[in-house]
Amino acid sequence: MGAPAMAERTTLMGGEACEAAAAVARMLDANRAAFARIAERLRAHPPETVITCARGSSDHAATYAKYMIETRTGVPVVSAALSLATLFDAPVVPGNRLVMAISQSGRSPDLLATVALHRRAGAYVVALVNAEDAPLRDLADEVIALSAGPERSVAATKSYIASLAAIAALTGAWARDAEIAAGVAKLPALLPAAWALDWSGGVPALIEADNLFVLGRGHGYGIAQEAALKFKETCALHAESFSAAEVRHGPMAIVGRDFHVLAFGGSDRAGASVRETATEFRARGAKLLLVDPDPAAADLAALAAHPVIEPILMVQSFYRLANALALARGLDPDSPPHLRKVTETL
Incomplete structure (x- = not known):
């Protein structure tokens, strides 16, 4: 996208998304000791x-965490149903578990209740959180500060990218994967090039x-989930995310002439599957439209x-595309109707 056509920096969303490289650099500098300590x-x-305990964009980061952790350590990763704690008062059987709580604000009641429930059952809690005054910090054994800074646009951008980078850094340290560590270290230099x-x-x-x-698959599936949410939030465009494998189990029946699809490929086998679809x-x-x-x-x-x-x-x-598309459709990506920055679900 040429800069003259884009006006993305006239919006909070565009300006904040453009700050992701600096946010990731701050996050990595702030958490080097924490990554090593948690990994050990x-x-x-x-x-x-x-x-994983998360909602919204943070839950899409949790999808990325699932693929990162399972492919690198073999430990199964599941997503907590937060309403089990707040609506059903369901007990948790004690066990040796890692709870990874991911949140920009760290103050949604259902998230806090779920983390507290698992901690009482003996879980080791690691919180990835952006807000410095988040109550979630008080429930965690370890805190990874996302260090993205204030995010005023309703649509999370730089905090989401910082979450992904933190997950990659932590998993790389846990698995002692030097290639992932090297890839994460390059992010502050590569993110501006991606923006451009x-x-x-x-x-x-x-x-x-x-x-x-x-569409996405593997490590790219959480990105597809996030893109679908941003289309809805900022562009008033109904979008559904699917794995390039799962879309074949029924949803593909409605894909025909002139049906719109955005697909995220990649350089690994998952990317090849997306290209095939x-x-x-x-x-x-x-x-x-294929991103590849x-x-x-x-x-x-x-x-x-690195894939x-x-x-x-x-x-x-x-x-950058979502911001531009929202503006082209006559919408304000910073203030989607009926939404606010902190959603306090019960």
């Missing part, structure tokens, strides 16, 4: 299960869309990096 503890006392990529073709392709599928949908006449580091395949360019790092770079590029 997890290796010395391997958890039987990891339970030309995705201007995505605006006219999507400006008249009413419905949309967003994209090829099939194109053959049906779908209006498909392979320039021969891509409609929207992506930076090549677990590529999705973080893709979502940085996507935020």
